[in-house]
Amino acid sequence: MKSLFGIVIAAVAVTSMTSMARADSAPAVVQVNIFNYKFDPETLTVPVGTTVTWTNKDEIPHTVASTDKSFKDSPGLDTGDSYSYKFTQAGTYSYYCTLHPFMKGKVVVTAAP
Amino acid sequence: MRKTDRGGDKLKDSERRKLLTCMAWAGGGLLWTMKSGVLSAKTLDGVAGAADADFSFIQISDTHVGFHQAANPDVLATLQNAIGHVNGLGRAPSFVLHTGDVSHLSKPDQFDTAQQYFKGIKADNWFYTPGEHDVIGDGGAEFFKRFGGGVNGKGYYSFDYRGMHCLCLVNVLDFQNGSLVTLGDEQLEWVEKDLKHVSSSTPILVFAHIPLWTVYEPWGWGTADAPRLYTYLRRFGSVTVLNGHIHQIQQKIEGNMTFYTARGTAYPQPQPGAAPSPGPLTVPAGQLGSYLGIREVHHVDIKGPLAVTDTSLAI
Numbered sequence: 120m121k122s123l124f125g126i127v128i129a130a131v132a133v134t135s136m137t138s139m140a141r142a143d144s145a146p147a148v149v150q151v152n153i154f155n156y157k158f159d160p161e162t163l164t165v166p167v168g169t170t171v172t173w174t175n176k177d178e179i180p181h182t183v184a185s186t187d188k189s190f191k192d193s194p195g196l197d198t199g200d201s202y203s204y205k206f207t208q209a210g211t212y213s214y215y216c217t218l219h220p221f222m223k224g225k226v227v228v229t230a231a232p
Numbered sequence: 233m234r235k236t237d238r239g240g241d242k243l244k245d246s247e248r249r250k251l252l253t254c255m256a257w258a259g260g261g262l263l264w265t266m267k268s269g270v271l272s273a274k275t276l277d278g279v280a281g282a283a284d285a286d287f288s289f290i291q292i293s294d295t296h297v298g299f300h301q302a303a304n305p306d307v308l309a310t311l312q313n314a315i316g317h318v319n320g321l322g323r324a325p326s327f328v329l330h331t332g333d334v335s336h337l338s339k340p341d342q343f344d345t346a347q348q349y350f351k352g353i354k355a356d357n358w359f360y361t362p363g364e365h366d367v368i369g370d371g372g373a374e375f376f377k378r379f380g381g382g383v384n385g386k387g388y389y390s391f392d393y394r395g396m397h398c399l400c401l402v403n404v405l406d407f408q409n410g411s412l413v414t415l416g417d418e419q420l421e422w423v424e425k426d427l428k429h430v431s432s433s434t435p436i437l438v439f440a441h442i443p444l445w446t447v448y449e450p451w452g453w454g455t456a457d458a459p460r461l462y463t464y465l466r467r468f469g470s471v472t473v474l475n476g477h478i479h480q481i482q483q484k485i486e487g488n489m490t491f492y493t494a495r496g497t498a499y500p501q502p503q504p505g506a507a508p509s510p511g512p513l514t515v516p517a518g519q520l521g522s523y524l525g526i527r528e529v530h531h532v533d534i535k536g537p538l539a540v541t542d543t544s545l546a547i
Contacts, residue, residue, distance in 0.1 A: 195368035
């Protein structure tokens with residue numbers, strides 16, 4: 120019990136350190152907003168293991184579809200719906216909205232340090 | 233023609249002029265006739281042609297059953313209003329064309345609800361083409377199951393109606409990253425074959441969801457391989473092309489071909505490039521009806537052009 124308490128203290132200490140240290144240990148979920156027929160940010164760079172969550176803030180449904188089928192497509196996202204995908208391999212993942220193919224985005228997944 | 237609430241005396245003259253211009257653009261019930269490639273418009277009062285037409289049909293589009301946002305919180309009410317307009321036209325249409333986006337999210341219950349409402353229109357036949365909102369996630373399986381799968385289950389087909397040859401085309405199944413949608417080679421080859429046995433004097437009606445001419449490329453309002461379609465249509469004397477998708481009336485003449493887009497019954501969208509995105513347009517209270525509508529098409533002469541009447545849903 121005592122040692123578990125010590126780990127909790129250590130975790131708190133890590134999360135209160137610099138942003139660099141936080142990036143290594145924080146639960147890796149990054150948001151992409153879909154608004155005004157755009158993915159925001161259009162290009163997102165994250166380390167391996169990051170879960171990206173897209174949330175549709177438009178009044179119109181959108182989708183997130185991999186250009187080269189390298190990750191699983193979302194279903195149709197109604198207003199307020201979200202879709203998450205965990206990227207476990209480094210690489211560049213281009214995607215678009217199948218309903219509005221002029222909407223394009225990219226996730227750049229960097230290798231673990 | 234029904235009138236729209238003009239906002240009483242609260243509007244300044246400049247604002248009133250602006251609003252009236254906007255209403256004229258919205259149509260508000262005009263008969264479009266085409267002679268020798270020239271379009272002319274008349275109000276519905278004292279219209280000649282409609283009464284002595286051989287037959288007429290209705291185009292209804294973009295019902296978006298399932299949409300529930302600020303631009304129209306009750307799309308079933310406006311659909312019901314549209315149905316009331318059709319049944320109030322005086323005579324039953326020969327058939328109804330739905331040019332796509334029956335549903336908002338391709339959900340079975342949205343299709344089922346739409347079908348129940350469509351039964352309220354007194355017409356013998358319905359013809360459908362899907363919109364991109366009808367094929368989300370399943371390539372149109374639920375849509376085709378209910379509304380017909382056409383050739384090889386891919387949704388396109390042709391039919392003849394009293395001397396007119398009609399092509400129902402599908403341009404919502406081939407979206408590619410960053411580019412305009414296409415009809416695709418397979419469908420275009422089928423069109424070429426289908427038209428081979430049709431005489432050049434036969435009036436042709438083509439319908440599809442997304443405009444078969446480029447209305448506004450940055451918003452995807454066009455079909456990349458439509459020019460190839462034109463090569464099969466050029467030899468005909470009269471070709472009328474009806475589309476939906478952009479929730480507003482636009483028209484264009486190119487040689488023997490006249491293109492029209494229709495209003496929807498659900499919500500308006502901005503004019504091309506007039507807003508940061510093509511998202512639903514929320515209009516002032518009381519004006520929604522003048523941005524929504526149905527279209528009646530009269531076949532006046534068996535070898536002549538079709539006459540198109542757009543009716544707004546303004547109360």
